[in-house]
Amino acid sequence: MDKHNNCNTGCNALMRRIRALDFAIQETVLYLDAYPDCAEALEHYHKLVCERNTAVAEYEQQCGPVTIFGNTSTSKWQWINGPWPWHYDAN
Amino acid sequence: MWIYEKKLQYPVKIKNCNPALANVIISQLGGPDGELGASMRYLNQRYSMPYDEVVGILTDVGSEELAHLEMVAAIIHQLTRNLSEEDIKGTPFAAYFVDHTTGVYPIAASGVPFDAKIFAVKGDIIADLHEDLAAEQKARVTYDNILRLTDDPDVREPIKFLRAREIAHYQRFGETKRELSSKSPNAESPHPRNHKRINKLSNVRM
Numbered sequence: 001m002d003k004h005n006n007c008n009t010g011c012n013a014l015m016r017r018i019r020a021l022d023f024a025i026q027e028t029v030l031y032l033d034a035y036p037d038c039a040e041a042l043e044h045y046h047k048l049v050c051e052r053n054t055a056v057a058e059y060e061q062q063c064g065p066v067t068i069f070g071n072t073s074t075s076k077w078q079w080i081n082g083p084w085p086w087h088y089d090a091n
Numbered sequence: 092m093w094i095y096e097k098k099l100q101y102p103v104k105i106k107n108c109n110p111a112l113a114n115v116i117i118s119q120l121g122g123p124d125g126e127l128g129a130s131m132r133y134l135n136q137r138y139s140m141p142y143d144e145v146v147g148i149l150t151d152v153g154s155e156e157l158a159h160l161e162m163v164a165a166i167i168h169q170l171t172r173n174l175s176e177e178d179i180k181g182t183p184f185a186a187y188f189v190d191h192t193t194g195v196y197p198i199a200a201s202g203v204p205f206d207a208k209i210f211a212v213k214g215d216i217i218a219d220l221h222e223d224l225a226a227e228q229k230a231r232v233t234y235d236n237i238l239r240l241t242d243d244p245d246v247r248e249p250i251k252f253l254r255a256r257e258i259a260h261y262q263r264f265g266e267t268k269r270e271l272s273s274k275s276p277n278a279e280s281p282h283p284r285n286h287k288r289i290n291k292l293s294n295v296r297m
Contacts (some may be wrong), residue, residue, distance in 0.1 A: 068151065069209075079147060080143040086137075
């Protein structure tokens with residue numbers, strides 16, 4: 001596993017996908033907060049969350065954890081591996 | 092980025108209101124050694140930290156402090172719920188009430204509003220870690236003082252949990268600093284030349 005996980009093109013593409021899905025979910029959540037009875041928005045939310053979970057599972061297997069619950073390796077603590085999100089190399 | 096989790100880290104369930112007690116516990120929200128200052132101090136110190144181990148502990152302790160901020164706010168909220176005017180008149184809570192009603196506002200027990208000076212970010216690994224060790228002890232003393240001021244077990248239990256976490260954080264910061272010093276002795280030197288070298292080591296795994 002590459003310790004500079006985001007240098008890997010596959011990991012970069014996966015993270016771009018997660019970021020896009022998370023943003024779409026965020027927007028849907030804000031909408032649902034105001035319109036909790038909107039069935040169409042709720043359906044959209046479930047579709048996005050399903051895609052998001054798949055993308056995060058794939059990223060955490062191949063690239064490293066996204067949250068403290070996602071350290072998939074049983075032999076190595078990967079959570080602290082840089083680059084961190086604010087580093088130039090991570091973006 | 093952060094995602095909110097809809098739960099308290101440790102439960103807060105206070106049967107009896109006590110606005111005078113809320114008036115002193117609020118220091119751990121907006122006071123000089125409170126959880127707002129702690130969370131922002133650690134999370135802001137991360138950007139200039141050259142070692143992943145330190146960035147990791149600052150990220151995770153800083154995030155946990157946000158959870159503690161919410162617990163202290165929950166204690167304030169429950170101690171000031173369902174109040175009558177008679178519960179407020181003539182108590183030390185009256186001064187807070189006139190400015191903020193029963194809203195949760197970051198302020199010290201002494202009445203001074205939250206001051207960003209207490210974030211204390213120096214941009215130096217040793218200075219910042221020593222700041223953090225001191226901060227955890229000062230927060231622990233504040234929780235000790237709160238425990239001296241109340242017999243209510245509903246309040247004491249979550250406060251005791253928060254006090255224990257200050258000690259755990261102190262130990263983790265201390266161990267991180269010790270691990271770092273043993274792996275990289277130059278990191279302990281405050282000499283600017285060494286500091287420059289440390290910054291160049293950004294992203295290099297120890």
